[in-house]
Amino acid sequence: xxxxxxxxxxxxxxxxxxxxxxxxxxxxxxxxxxxxxxxxxxxxxxxxxxxxxxxxxxxxxxxxxxxxxxxxxxxxxxxxxxxxxxxxxxxxxxxxxxxxxxxxxxxxxxxxxxxxxxxxxxxxxxxxxxxxxxxxxxxxxxxxxxxxxxxxxxxxxxxxxxxxxxxxxxxxxxxxxxxxxxxxxxxxxxxx
Amino acid sequence: xxxxxxxxxxxxxxxxxxxxxxxxxxxxxxxxxxxxxxxxxxxxxxxxxxxxxxxxxxxxxxxxxxxxxxxxxxxxxxxxxxxxxxxxxxxxxxxxxxxxxxxxxxxxxxxxxxxxxxxxxxxxxxxxxxxxxxxxxxxxxxxxxxxxxxxxxxxxxxxxxxxxxxxxxxxxxxxxxxxx
Numbered sequence: 001x002x003x004x005x006x007x008x009x010x011x012x013x014x015x016x017x018x019x020x021x022x023x024x025x026x027x028x029x030x031x032x033x034x035x036x037x038x039x040x041x042x043x044x045x046x047x048x049x050x051x052x053x054x055x056x057x058x059x060x061x062x063x064x065x066x067x068x069x070x071x072x073x074x075x076x077x078x079x080x081x082x083x084x085x086x087x088x089x090x091x092x093x094x095x096x097x098x099x100x101x102x103x104x105x106x107x108x109x110x111x112x113x114x115x116x117x118x119x120x121x122x123x124x125x126x127x128x129x130x131x132x133x134x135x136x137x138x139x140x141x142x143x144x145x146x147x148x149x150x151x152x153x154x155x156x157x158x159x160x161x162x163x164x165x166x167x168x169x170x171x172x173x174x175x176x177x178x179x180x181x182x183x184x185x186x187x188x189x190x191x192x
Numbered sequence: 193x194x195x196x197x198x199x200x201x202x203x204x205x206x207x208x209x210x211x212x213x214x215x216x217x218x219x220x221x222x223x224x225x226x227x228x229x230x231x232x233x234x235x236x237x238x239x240x241x242x243x244x245x246x247x248x249x250x251x252x253x254x255x256x257x258x259x260x261x262x263x264x265x266x267x268x269x270x271x272x273x274x275x276x277x278x279x280x281x282x283x284x285x286x287x288x289x290x291x292x293x294x295x296x297x298x299x300x301x302x303x304x305x306x307x308x309x310x311x312x313x314x315x316x317x318x319x320x321x322x323x324x325x326x327x328x329x330x331x332x333x334x335x336x337x338x339x340x341x342x343x344x345x346x347x348x349x350x351x352x353x354x355x356x357x358x359x360x361x362x363x364x365x366x367x368x369x370x371x372x
Contacts, residue, residue, distance in 0.1 A: 010199045013207065017204065018206070018209065019214060021207070023213075026218075051294055054215060056293075059225075060222040061254050062254075064255075067296025069288075070300065070303065071285040072285075101284070103352065107257060113253025114250060115246060115250065117247035117248070124258060126258045126310045148331040157298045167350070168302055186348050
């Protein structure tokens with residue numbers, strides 16, 4: 001009786017623990033081998049056959065296709081430089097320059113990777129569309145209300161993430177620091 | 193008390209095994225991965241345009257809206273595949289994914305170095321069967337070997353500004369993937 005009870009107990013705990021940790025690992029996005037520069041993180045290895053099992057499981061669960069390493073690399077940011085999560089009701093400034101690449105795109109998604117509806121149907125900018133300052137740097141105003149210059153609307157959703165994709169770029173698995181790859185800063189300006 | 197501790201230890205070990213097993217097995221049982229999503233709209237061995245992602249509708253999450261995309265879902269079980277796409281004015285890339293959505297090869301227009309990206313896709317076995325006398329080292333014949341018999345070729349053309357969409361779309365419309 002005691003043995004039976006013990007076995008049941010151990011199996012129940014094991015199942016809860018095992019499945020629970022798997023769920024947390026796959027939904028919280030705890031992949032290994034990331035390159036973090038400021039608020040931005042990329043997983044260049046996910047675009048190769050060297051992708052780790054956690055990232056594979058995550059990719060298969062969400063249904064996305066990672067950017068192939070011969071194509072480019074994607075940097076994700078879900079917080080600003082101060083670590084506050086990106087809130088669509090706040091005004092956020094993305095400012096600076098990008099690492100060397102033939103083209104880049106900056107896109108705004110909700111936490112599930114869907115584009116966000118807004119009145120001007122703008123979901124992002126390409127390196128060719130963006131309005132730059134005299135020194136080549138750019139400012140993108142991310143927020144719920146229209147702004148002059150580069151305005152990326154959030155549609156007022158409470159959480160979003162920014163994805164900066166570099167195409168035809170030397171940035172990849174060998175990249176370690178912001179000295180190799182100067183990423184734009186993300187600063188919160190104010191909230192409604 | 194000691195007995196409870198032992199049972200807990202056993203539960204922890206078993207829990208670890210359950211965790212690892214589910215993470216490793218998930219790719220084999222997933223029913224809503226990118227390959228399954230593409231299978232729903234694309235027949236085998238033909239190039240299908242993917243509708244541009246919108247807030248309401250997207251084939252996959254995290255698609256880049258600045259690109260026109262076409263997909264070829266391939267099956268090499270009968271024969272190797274010949275693939276070609278003319279490059280678009282801005283930037284064109286071709287990425288290869290296994291049946292399990294692992295990116296195993298990608299090439300862009302600059303790496304291809306020509307007006308048309310052309311290559312032969314085959315399995316390792318088919319590559320080994322290539323006749324010896326055929327000059328497979330010729331620089332103009334790019335051979336890509338697929339780790340799995342089925343998989344996806346994703347062809348993408350950048351539209352740096354909205355006005356470039358027709359040009360990108362027309363170059364993708366000329367993409368071909370055909371069994372040899």
